[in-house]
Amino acid sequence: MLLNELDSFNAKVKAFTVLGIMGVVLGLYLAGYWFLWKIGEPPFNATPKTIIDYWVYYGTQPQVKKWLSICTVAGFIPPLIVIGICVAPINRKLHGDARFANTAEIKRNKLLGEHGFIIGKWRGRFLMLSGQLGALLSAPPRSGKGVGVVQPNMLSWPDSVVLLDVRKESYRLTSGFRQTFSDVYLFSPVDPEMRTMQWNPLDYVSDDPMLRVNDLQKIGNMLSPDPADGDPFWPASCRTLFLGLALYVFETPNLPRTFGEIVRQIMFGEGETVGEHWKEIIEQRDESAMPLSSACKAALYDFIFTSGNTQSSIRKTFTAKLELWLNPLVDAATCRSSVDLRLLRKQKITIYLGILPKDLDYLSLLLNLFAQQILELNMDEMPEDNPELKYQLAWIMDEFTAPGRMPVIAKAIGYMGGYNIRPFIIVQSISQLIATYGIEVAKTIIECLGAEIVFAPKNKEHARTVSEMLGDTTVKAKSHSRPKFDLKGGSTNTSETKRALLLPQEVRQIGKKRQIIFVENMNAILCEKVFYYKEKVFKKRLLPPHVQSVAEYTPPAARVAKPKPKPAKEEVTEVDGQLVKYVDREIVADDIETIDKLSLTDYNIDFEKIELPENEPATDEEMQELFGSFINSIAD
Known part of the structure; x- marks a missing residue:
């Protein structure tokens, strides 16, 4: 006997023993x-x-x-009936008994509550997904995703929410209502009028030098991850260069701590001279009162000591990844922070990511970084450990695949619920999700969500998948047979056969007003869609939209690369019969501090060309001519 068979046998023996003892005790009591x-x-x-x-x-x-005999028999009849029911084999249908959920099941699974995500409508009441579960909606374009899911939830969700609002439609419809009880922000980083919330990713980097490198390396890993296939040298080199530049910006008091400044720093210098430029900066800082940290110098030297061609390639790869911040609109949107993202579970905050479809690909890196930072900042403490974390955060991602693959979402989705972060993912089809994330990751995302909503699919493959998920039911089929030349004879046979609860073509024909919901641990629900503009409770919440303020921004001052001074020349001249060595070099800015201590002999200038005024004291015109003659002598 196999081990699992033995365990099953022992479990059955224990169950029968317990039932038998309980039956005897109950029978004696009733007798x-x-x-x-x-x-x-x-x-x-x-x-x-x-x-x-x-x-x-x-x-x-x-x-x-x-009478003792009669009562004894009467006492043991009820427990024997109960035991018989318990041990009797279940009469299962041959081909399955799939069906849609009824009201009792829906109530039992607490889907008719007052709080949570609105996922549909059942006999006049909203279906609400409560607890810490997330949801997935797959619906073709123009099938009612916004009117049936996004807007109803934005007009009802009581806590914090971050919404990927493609086309800014939800912001226009729901921000007016949400500003009545929460702080509202619109993050639109390429808005021509600069009406955008501002968010500086570097504001969340620790001021503690011991923790700063760790924070910056996390950002670097997101900006330049190792490829699944290919040489990891270039991404690793970009991460090291980013670390060095970011530390330099943090350790230089007069520089703004922004991504824009980091990019401007590496753009300073031409071609291979960029390495020499940073070597000079390190040497100058070593001689000053504020030398750079060892981590900063190590990261920069890793870049400086690479060969010329490799150095140029690293720099070009780095700037290609971060060229987004050369856009002054993006620089303005990320130069400071309008709100502390760590407060999303402590206060009621609404953030609309107002990105137009044409900008989704262009801003994908920025959106990925934003998602990573929100999750990292809000997945460091459990609500049970901090009573200040009293609100849930809804992460509603309309057109989830449009910004491209977001690895941080795929990795964290299984843990979000425990931190009261509830994802609501919206895609046009499951195949779209698979194309972006791969079949295994897509399966993981779906399995980590508590409910899957399906609108009538247009795709045959998706319809077939939904039909298979609904399962099969057993139906009776009649067949008639009769002899070839006997018009009155024959027989009728009834047999059981398999039929899908809904065939693929029936799934595609559920209509524009109905939807299917798969919720864990219960039968699928065939219910009505929600239309926010038909619901009185939502219509009265359609208020004038919130107006986002203009971003505060001071354009960076134009920077001109200082010319490299010519190398000093040594000359030996005979003066009064003795050989005297002179060092001839260009004047530099540092000479200004000691210029009043220099005599005429310290200058390598031919003063004979300077025309002195004939009259004393000289007139103003003569003094101007004298000054011009002096400047010309210096220039020569």
């Missing part, structure tokens, strides 16, 4: 109950031992024995 009732004694005084005592003391008396 005593009926006997006391028969003889006029209070039946509630019965115990399992009552009937045994009467059998011992009065079982020999014929009249008493008769």
